[in-house]
Amino acid sequence: MRRTRRGPLVVFLLGAVLGLGAGCEPIDVADLENPLGLSDTTCYRDSDCAPNGCCGEATNPTHVSEAPSCVGVRCDGTCAPNTIDCGRCIAVCRDSRCASACQ
Incomplete structure (x- = not known):
């Protein structure tokens, strides 16, 4: 007896159609403002x-x-909005200058 392979194909197509139909709204690039680097020192x-x-x-x-030395600094665990840390951005080296990469 010959088995058909339509079942997995139908499931795949149904998942693809539903996945594309439930897509996300477009991201407005203007809302994603990355803080600018402050330093002109070359990074590698x-x-x-x-x-x-x-x-x-x-x-x-920077x-x-x-950058400031944070040795011995005690933090209170709060985080002001739109700061580079606290999970929003990280400092990275991009095109030999310090920049930020934000979520």
Whole structure:
């Protein structure tokens, strides 16, 4: 007896149609403002860049040589909106300059 392969194909097509039909709204690129880097110092890798503040209160990325030392700083666990840290952005090296990569 010959088995048909229509079952998996139908399930695949149904999933594709439903997945495409339930898509997301377009993202407005104007809403995704990445904080600009403050430093003109050349970076070579992501570890050369850091936030310009401690405890999630940074507003821009900068080179580690110009970043504040957060050793001994006690944080209270709060996070101001639109700061670079607190899960919103990370400091990265892009085109040899410190920049931010935001979610």
